[in-house]
Amino acid sequence: MSTSSVLRLLVETTREFERELLRELRERVDPELRPAHFAVFRYLEPDGSRIGALAEAAGMTPQSMGELVGHLEKAGLLRREVDPADRRARLAVPTEAGLAALRIAADRIAALEHRVIGAVGADGIAELRRLLAAAGTAVREC
Numbered sequence: 837m838s839t840s841s842v843l844r845l846l847v848e849t850t851r852e853f854e855r856e857l858l859r860e861l862r863e864r865v866d867p868e869l870r871p872a873h874f875a876v877f878r879y880l881e882p883d884g885s886r887i888g889a890l891a892e893a894a895g896m897t898p899q900s901m902g903e904l905v906g907h908l909e910k911a912g913l914l915r916r917e918v919d920p921a922d923r924r925a926r927l928a929v930p931t932e933a934g935l936a937a938l939r940i941a942a943d944r945i946a947a948l949e950h951r952v953i954g955a956v957g958a959d960g961i962a963e964l965r966r967l968l969a970a971a972g973t974a975v976r977e978c
Contacts, residue, residue, distance in 0.1 A: 842971070853948055854871055854874060856944065856948055857874075857941060857944050857945065857948070858870075858871060858874075860940065860941075860944045861937060861940060861941060861944075864940055865933075866911045866913070866937075868907075868911065869911075872904055873904055873907070873908060875890075875896060875901070875904060876890060876894075876905060876908060876914070876928065877937075877938065877941065878893075878894070879893040879894060880914075880938075882930065882935065884917065884927035884928060884929035884930070886919060886925050886926070886928075887901050887902055887916075887925075887926055887927075887928055888901075888925065890905070890928060908928075908934070909928075912933050912934075913931060913933055913934035913937055914928050914929065914930055915928075915929050916929070917929050949961065952964075
């Protein structure tokens, strides 16, 4: 019997977290939300982020990120504003509904982490965080 690679385990665990998170957000925020929208919310600053910076952080093109932001804008979760630091750039800024969605997501993530603590213990989750941080550093240094 072969063991799963670390990457596969990370991806599968991330998908489980996102599946549960998406279910909650579809029920409470917008039934049209898709996993792709996590690329926006994962990197969005509460006071707004440049669309280009969001795209770079998510590893996608600015055009693709702009489409995701556009959908979230139509859903009333984001608005676009001129960046006061560079009037040529646009910021994606969460609306009140968007901030509420971020709070819902944070609460759901905390509940999921609590479930993980139930499975691996408080020391286990602390060790998992430490190991994942170390693994990320090791991969970046390659």
